[in-house]
Amino acid sequence: MTPSTVCYRCDRTYRDTDRVRCDCGEPLWFDIDSHGFDLNDRGDGRGLSHYAGALPLSELEGLATAAGNTPLIRSQPLDEVAGCRVFVKDEGGNPTGSYKDRGSAIAVSRALDRSDNAVGTVSYGNMAMSTAAHAASRGRECVVLVPDDIPPGRLELIGQYDPTILRVEGDYGGLYDEVLELSRELPVSFLLSDAPGRISGYKTALFEIYEAMTPATPDAIALPASSGGFASGIWRGILDLQTAGVIDDPPRLYLVQTAASDPITRAFEADRDAVSALPPEDVGETIAHSIGNPDPPSGTRALTAVRETGGAVCSVTDDEIRTAKRQFARRSGFCVEPASAAPLAGVAQLTERGAIDRDESVVLVPTGTGFKEMGTGTEAVRTETVARSGLSSQLESRLST
């Protein structure tokens, strides 16, 4: 299959599928016709290859075959917190612990299939780990550009897959345009947050949600948002299922940002058509580092997805995120990263202000596992010490209270 890419905004199509952005400035995605796409025609494949008919490649190998196929669970104990009927789609179950594996499964595979180039990325978080791991499982080279002051724990997580790691001194946030140019000049394919192949991979999460809930359908889906890539993929999945006749009314897309860096929320609240980069003085520190991007490459597309589906964008504080992370573990049993707890806090806000009804079904998508940044022993935990001889009486008194 040799699909073209297309701009969601101006509809221009391109035969050059290595192209990432339209002449109009917006990011492209693959133009695959989904008329007749059957969600239930799964074929032999597992994971993403179930949906081969809607993807820009047909054969997967290595780690790519392990991506996706994550659980969707109904979590009643979270209803009270969120104020609606909660479903959790746990993307932390992906092989490198985040939804990024769906994107890497398609984008990295496609790049490696099409040339002998190395792959590369600009990230010091989940996307870096995922890209490096997928290249490693194919025995291929990967270059990861990280900021010079990357925390050592993250370096260790990325470094385990043995990519070439370059610490870049200087304006890290501004690397986007430069590496797209380097991709054209050097034998390396940089796959950034809005690479069309990644967006194709992300839409499979939406397909899985519909497949798991059928014959019911979600009223809304709530995602953490940063670059806008994941939201774009989910929206593209919705559009595909509308074309295929599976979806009549699209689910409302709710995006939740960290208040420390929330350019999409600001554009939404100001009723602007486009998302612009936050000035440095408007960007704060946050524990939700996976969603700290102040200049989201797919921000305007994500904003459009929200408007088209009748959703909203909101922001939450680190304190709200900490509470939501605890509630995820204590009420649903999922250990999520701080960024992934944001949708729970955001949905609680939205139900509070009446945007979501109590009897509506809302899918929260924790996009990454919390295990990568836990176990350091810095958190205080309440315990009691008991001598073995006193175990029985101690237990008895605990259990009767």
Next chain:
Amino acid sequence: MTPSTVCYRCDRTYRDTDRVRCDCGEPLWFDIDSHGFDLNDRGDGRGLSHYAGALPLSELEGLATAAGNTPLIRSQPLDEVAGCRVFVKDEGGNPTGSYKDRGSAIAVSRALDRSDNAVGTVSYGNMAMSTAAHAASRGRECVVLVPDDIPPGRLELIGQYDPTILRVEGDYGGLYDEVLELSRELPVSFLLSDAPGRISGYKTALFEIYEAMTPATPDAIALPASSGGFASGIWRGILDLQTAGVIDDPPRLYLVQTAASDPITRAFEADRDAVSALPPEDVGETIAHSIGNPDPPSGTRALTAVRETGGAVCSVTDDEIRTAKRQFARRSGFCVEPASAAPLAGVAQLTERGAIDRDESVVLVPTGTGFKEMGTGTEAVRTETVARSGLSSQLESRLST
């Protein structure tokens, strides 16, 4: 369904399904007739409920519905290391990051369905996290007994699910019999490594392996081994599929232990019929703490599984485990815990000595994710620093070498 439990060794059956051990001293498992069990008759359920016909309960809810359904991938780059055709069944994709969720999904669910008791366990690792998380997702109480000197990182991982944590002073290793007695006296159901419900849950991993590989079949399956519970479950799955007519020749079961604590290896090598506890002076320190049990409750059953399937038991050093963990990440893209890397090192030993042939298909089962104990920043990682202005030339020189 009200199944009975049965002893694998003396065939005695019991109507009391809370009973864990036979009068003969060996652990019991559920006696569910698998004649006519159809691996492909999946019904509506996802994960473990696909196999409801072979399980001692039919309805799952909460986190239990997220357990299992983990990927099996073919990993060619590992062939060179292992000396055979490698498949990887990644149990780290379970919701709390280990195969223990399969066991908790059945054992915790069943205990909570049958009474208002709390559940409890004796563990300071994966089983504690899994048991606490499954109880939390049902809004029910959980008691976790840990040793007084538990590392703070583990306490944090367990504590997030908010169980009652009791630090036990005194002989922690000897708690097994005492808590089984407390289960009979107090309103708490302790679910230890060999609880019959856990064993039922574990066999679903074997079902999934056969379902994913069909029409091919594995020649061998290699597991890390400690308490012997997981090996027992995999064996029970094999026996079920033999009864159902799905398996003619059983796959050989290989168990891999840490050389620091390897009672099953010692019994196997000495041609003994039973596994006995290692004396304290024979137990060393190891990075593979998930498989450090010197007195495995299901050790003899696991040894029997190995003998009946024509497999073997072997031990590996921490150095071999460290190397295998790196190879998993660098060649297959999986981040596994040290204990879970052991089967790769063990299989390399076994092919070396001719027990496994080069063209045989061997499924390695990393039982737990490595993310829980990474990201501390203590590991040295090779990087290069580059100024933004020099990025292009630096990349060019790196990519041409």
